[in-house]
Amino acid sequence: MVIRVSDFESQEIRSLTLFSGLDDACFSTLMRGAYVQNFPPMIDLITEGDKSDFLHVLISGSVELFANWSGHETTMAVLRPTSTFILAATIRRARYLMSARTLEKSRIVLVPSEDVSAVFDLDPDFARAVVTELAVCYRANVMTTKNLKLRSSLERLANHLLAARKLAGDAQSFDLGLEKRRLASSLGMTPENLSRAFRQLKPYGVAIDGSRVMIADASDLEGLAKPSDLIDESCVN
Amino acid sequence: MVIRVSDFESQEIRSLTLFSGLDDACFSTLMRGAYVQNFPPMIDLITEGDKSDFLHVLISGSVELFANWSGHETTMAVLRPTSTFILAATIRRARYLMSARTLEKSRIVLVPSEDVSAVFDLDPDFARAVVTELAVCYRANVMTTKNLKLRSSLERLANHLLAARKLAGDAQSFDLGLEKRRLASSLGMTPENLSRAFRQLKPYGVAIDGSRVMIADASDLEGLAKPSDLIDESCVN
DNA sequence: GAAGCTTTTTGATTTGCGTCAATTATTTCG
DNA sequence: CGAAATAATTGACGCAAATCAAAAAGCTTC
Known part of the structure; x- marks a missing residue:
């Protein structure tokens, strides 16, 4: 059954940079073909290697992008609302390079690739928004590579x-926001090593209690x- | 002194996916403001952190993209003709995340960012070409991350x-095409470790003599x- | 709230890979 | 061409981080 996108959610999606410049007619076109779905935690949304059919927009919950090779798995990113994912595969009409699964109960809007493509040609503002979004994602990815190649795992954790x-408004204490094993994987280390790394950060005023992090002196x-800011600029996707 | 782009080179640039769909008028607009320059080897073209002003197109020679942090340097990519670089920074009008230098004597076309921006709005075909190019680069970057996180250095070398x-037309022997220390850096390892890795590959039929590689049985x-093909699809940029 | 699961932590050990140092090969350039 | 500089290789060593194993702490779920 197809569930239409509610007006309330429409508003929220519209606030995304990707859709904000769009004129009403074009936005409606996109939303007409789109549908919303609720997913429980730990549901596979897409599998790497599959052909891309929909642009995904995460409205609530959280989603993990991950990849596998030869029996290994690694977390590529953890997304939070509101963000789009697999835009590049959608545009190229190519196979997914990453898999995605929900981590929490999540609400996701699916926009058919054809509609994205059609509106891209129709609305120059949307075209510009798409290319901007993609450029942002590209740059985030370059930062990831720099992070991995130039820093030790301890430095990566410290920067994370x-x-x-910062994302928590420079609060003195904040929630980690994801399981430690996923954080470890996303930082390119093992859970064991992450655990030790947290201890190594104690002398720098970092305390951790469960998923609560306290930083005495930033x-x-x-x-x-x-x-x-050439590596750590916070950009979710 | 500004050196115009020759007709011959024009042809070559046009053959790039980025410009191929472009109508003549728009292409001329881009080339009118563009200029070509010859660079000796080991010349810094751009420095990370600087503001982006030009889209670069490599016509001949080779260019290294690299990044620095806290006294470390790493090779992000080695480009060969004909390819564009720093498209994402150009589009975002943001600061470069990577530095670039020539490795060999190189010929490079510089297209002012404003012109790229203007033609993007003017010509939907160009807009589509830009977004496609960017999507390709984005995906290449995702592959790089997967390569780094999922494979050992020996496996990365073997795949490289x-x-x-393959790029050499499945020839039994081919040239490495870059200094070993840069290859090492681009694969995320030290020159010493690369040297050892080559020896480890001997039992698998890999022989190396200077920069000549021979693979007995692929x-x-x-x-x-x-x-x-979800990690290794050959894509230069 | 206890049983059974998963996640996290801790310790012991191994190993891949970087570092340091010295030698050999290769390139550059007067 | 030969000297000087730069790259590549080799060996010895150390360290960061993975692996293995087991205990502790958190979660479910009935």
Whole structure:
């Protein structure tokens, strides 16, 4: 059964950079073919290698992008609302390079690839929005690569914590927001190593209780992390 | 002094996917403001952190994209003709995330960012070409991340050699095409470790003499490398 | 609230890979 | 061409991080 996108959600989707510049007619075209779906946690949404059919928009909950090779699995990113995913595959009409699963109960809008393509040609503003969104994602990916190749796992963790703190409005304490094993995988390390890394950060004023992180003095941690806006600019997708 | 783009080079640039669909008027607009420049080897073209002003098109020679952090440097990619670079920064009008330098004597076309932007709005075909190019680059980057996170350095080398062999038309022997230390950096390893890795590949029929690589039996090496078109699809940029 | 699961932590051990240092090969350039 | 510089290789060593194993702590679920 197809479930239409509600007006309320429409509003929310519209607030995304990808859709904000769009004129009403075009936006309606996109939403007409789109449908919303609720998913329980740990549901596979897409599998790498499959052909892409829909642009996904995460409205609530959280989604993990991950990849497999030769028996190994790695977390590529953890997405939170409101963000789009697999835009590149949608545009290329190519096979997915990553798989996706829900982590929490999630609400997701699915926009048919053909509609995205059609509106792209119809509305120059949308075209510009798509290319901007893609450029942002591209740059985020470059940052990921730099992060992996230039930093040790301890430095990656330190920078992640500083970024998370910033996202939490520079709060003195904040929630980790995801399981530690997934954080570990996303940072390119094992859960065991992450656990030890947290202890190594104690002298820098980092305390952790469950999923609650407390950073006593951010500038202390920054001394170790050496954050750079050419690597750490917070960009979800 | 501004050097115009020759007709011959014009032809070559046009053959790029980015420009192929473009109508003549728009292409002329782009080329009118563009200029060509010759660079000796080892010349810094752009520096990460600087604001982007030009879309770069490599016509001949080769260019290294690299990044620095806290005293470390890593090779992000080595480009060969004909390819564009820093398209994402151009579109976002943002600061470069990577630096670039010539490796060989190179000929490069510089297209002002404003012109790219203007033609993007003017010509839907160009808009589509830009978004396609960007999507390709994005996907290449995702592959890089998967390569780094899912494979050991030996596996990365093995897959690189198989990809290079393919690029050389499945020739039994081919040139490495870049210094070993840059290859090492681009694969995320040290020169010393690369040297050892080459020796480890001997039992798999890999021989190396200077920059000449010989692969006796590709299928043998594939047994180790386990190449996947979701990671190894050859895409330069 | 206890039983059974999963996740996290901790410790012991191994290993892949980086670092340091020295030698050999290769390239550059006067 | 030969000297100097740069790259590549090799060996010894150390460290970061993975693996293995087991205990502890958190979650479910009935």
